[in-house]
Amino acid sequence: MxxxxxxxxxxxxxxxxxxxxxxxxxxxxxxxxxxxxxxxxxxxxxxxxxxxxxxxxxxxxxxxxxxxxxxxxxxxxxxxxxxxxxxxxxxxxxxxxxxxxxxxxxxxxxxxxxxxxxxxxxLNLSHDMIFVRDRANVINFWNKAAEQTYGWSADEALGQLADKLLRTSYPDRREVIEASLLDTGRWEGRVEQRTKAGAALAVDARWALQRDHLGKPVGVLETHTDVTDRVAAHSALVQSEQRYRRMFDASRIGVAEEDWSGLRTALNSLPTRGANLRDYLARHPDFVRNARGLARIIDVNPALQKMAGAGSSAAFIKNVDKLLGEGNRSFLDALVAFAEGERFHEGETELVRLDGHKVPVLFTITFPPQSDEDHNVLIFVVDITERRQAQDALLAAQAELAHAARVATLGELSASIAHEVNQPLAAIVTSGEAGLRWLRRDVPDLQEVTTTIGHVVAQGRRASEIVTRIRTFLKKAPPQRDMLQIGEIIEEATALVARELAKDEVALTVEAQHGLPPIRGDRVQLQQVLINLLINAGQAMSGQPGSRTITLRVGSEDGETLAIMVQDSGPGIQPDDLPRLFDPFFTTKDGGMGMGLAICRTTVEAHGGRLSVASTPGSGTTFHLTLPLSQEHALP
Structure with a gap:
């Protein structure tokens, strides 16, 4: 042939x-x-x-x-x-x-x-590879598709042994296949062959036995269909399915696969659509209840079974209505999202275990495109019991922290009251003692006694104003803001600390620019700031040999800001102490409370200003205070 x-x-x-x-x-x-x-x-x-x-x-x-x-x-x-x-x-x-x-x-x-x-x-028009071989397995016909697929031309293939040329691998022993061919005249199976370039092909082979007029076998017609891509696709599909199954079974997140095609039909039959759907479902709870049964569960992974306390997927499916509980609105929300064509829906609900315990869970529902006919709806469920417990513990800790903060605030407030009121009380005691000395003289100096009693009254009033300001703060009343002349505040503050500075033999020099515009603020609070700074400067130089001076300079910066500088000739502040100088309860003085400078900075910042410090050990300390000038009287 x-x-x-x-x-x-x-x-x-x-x-x-x-x-x-x-x-x-x-x-x-x-x-x-x-x-x-x-x-x-x-x-x-x-x-x-x-x-x-x-x-x-x-x-x-x-x-x-x-x-x-x-x-x-x-x-x-x-x-x-x-x-x-x-x-x-x-x-x-x-x-x-x-x-x-x-x-x-x-x-x-x-x-x-x-x-x-x-x-x-x-035969050459066929897309399948076709060749004819004799009983000795020698090829004597080779069609065009075989040439194109295998790579050998007809001249190269004719006369060759088919199995040797194509390096065919059979699914069974060749003798068994030949026996089946001789018995039935046909054989079908999948074999692996090699092209001229060495590429492996998976082919579906169909053999037909040719006989002569005497019935003697004379040749075999082989038809091959290349299924390499189909086999590869099937293999990839199988691997993907196996991978999905491993993920499905081994995941610690609960997963349920459901068929919602029945739900789609039921929703399409409703007389309402769009924004009115939620209201309609809320008015028809029976529809929602019946719709639960239309969401047919296909499979449930072990994690979700364990979460629900079910021993198998059958037990889970049998008790699904009990697991969701009555009055659970999460299904209604999911139903609306499904009807509106959303791809995802997330929510938080409680899963009722078969033993009756409630498990707080987060869930995510992924809806397939409508072209998939809603056969593969996946629901992912995460047990958040530990997170809920952690939230409860966090709330309890926050409550404890808030209580501790209130206690600390109370402590700071008490320290602040003691610090602020202590100064006028000390001044009252000093003035009272001075008045007694004037009265005990052989000839009482009534003029000095009168002056001393005036100081007592002034200090008493100042203490009263401090207490009033604190009570106003506790009542959350708006802060008092008056138009103030800085010169008057400085004059009053220096008068109040004059005796304290004189006792420590400290000389105070005031250098104030004339014609300064007013500022807006609380007179008593700003007085307290200056008094604190002046007294701290005096106490820092107490017992220091040599001259002890404090210079108070007041002027305007850029026409919008009032600058006050308090400079002393004391020993200065150590560099390590500067960053913490304004922290509450930090002090460098023996017996100090560490509240004065903290209160001063808070007060200045409440007035829209700033308080800073610069110091070089052995060269004194300078406090720099800025306050905004009143815009109604700002300098041109």
Whole structure:
């Protein structure tokens, strides 16, 4: 058997066959006419016809047959004329009969060959790889699809052993497959083969056994379909499914797979849509209750079963209504999200375990696109019991912290009251003692006593104002803001600390710019700030040898800010103490409370200003205080 899809010869070989056929016919004619041979020389024309048949052209066969018959008759007439010679005439008839029979057989063979060629062309049109092998496994037909897929041309494949060429791997032993083929005449299976380039192909093979007229096996027709991509896709799908199953079963997050297609149908049948759907569902709780049963559970992973206290997915599905509990609005919200075409819905609810305990959970529902017909709705559930407990513990800790803060605030407030009131009380005691000394003289100095009693009254009033300010603060009343002249505040503050500074032999110098605009603030609070700064400066120089001076400078900065500087000639502040100087309860004085400077900074900042300090050990300390000037009287 040959590869019938190929033509017998090219156009050049066909012309050569025609030439040699004609030449042979002429030679036979010359021998028949010119030689005295008495045999049926014309029978040799049969060879001419067979040679013409090799061109695979029907017309060539017919032309050759007619030509040979004409030459046979012509030779008979030339050699024997029309004499009734029995023997030559008989030989001529035999030759013509041989020519006719050969022509008929050649035409039949041509027709059969054309039919086979047409069938071969049909096989070449197939997208499947098709080849024919004999019983010895030798390939004798190889179609175009086989050439394109496997990489071998027909010339390369013909005559090769099929299994060796394609390096075929069978799903079973070859002997078993051959036995099945001989028994049934057919075999189907998936085999692995290699291309010329070495690529592995998975193919679905179908074998058909060919038998001759005696029923003897003579060949096998193999049809192969390349399923490499399909096998790879199936393998990837299987791996994806296995991976999904592992994730589904091993996840510590509860997962449920549900089919909501029934819910979609029920929602589509409702008379309302859009924004009115939630109101409709709220007015029809029976629909929502029945809709729960339409959300068909397909599978539940072990984590969700454990969360619900169910021993199996069947137990979970059987008690799903109990698990959701009555009056649970989370399903209604999910139903609205599903109807509105959202892809996700999240919420928080409580899952009622089979033993009756409630488990707080967070859940997320992922809805597939509507093209998937809602068959794969995934619900992810996270147990937040530990988080809820942590939140409760945090709230309790916050309550404890708030209580501790209130206690600390109370302590700071008490310290603040003691610190602020202590100064006027100390001044009252000092003034009272001075008044007693003036009265105990042999000749009482009533003028000095009067002055001293005036100081007592002034300090008492100042203490009263401090207490009043604190009570106002506790009542959350708005702070008092008056238009104040800084000169008056400085004069009053220096008068109140004059005795304290004189006791420590401290000289106070005030350098104030004239015509300063007023500021807006609380007189008593600003007085307390200046008094604190002046007294701290005096106490810092107490017991220090040499001159002890405090310089108080007051001026304007950039026309919008009032600047006050309190500079002393004391020992200064250590660099390590500067960052903490304004912290509550931090002090560098023996017996100090550490509240004065903290209160001063808070007061200044409440007035929109700033309080800072600069110090070099051994060179004194400078406090720099700024306050905003009143905009109604700001400098041009």
């Amino acid at each position: 040959t590869n019938l899809d190929r033509p017998t010869g090219s156009s050049v070989s066909r012309a050569g066959l025609q030439f040699w056929s004609a030449l042979l016919a002429l030679a036979v004619f010359m021998v028949d006419v010119l030689t005295p041979l008495q045999g049926a020389v014309a029978v040799l024309y049969v060879v001419t016809i067979l040679l013409a048949a090799r061109t695979n052209r029907r017309n060539d066969i017919i032309v050759a047959a007619i030509g040979c018959a004409a030459l046979t008759i012509t030779a008979y007439l030339l050699k024997h004329d029309l004499q009734p010679i029995a023997s030559p005439a008989f030989r001529a008839l035999v030759s013509l009969a041989a020519i006719a029979i050969t022509t008929l057989l050649a035409l039949q063979n041509h027709a059969a060959t054309n039919r086979l060629a047409a069938q071969a062309r049909l």
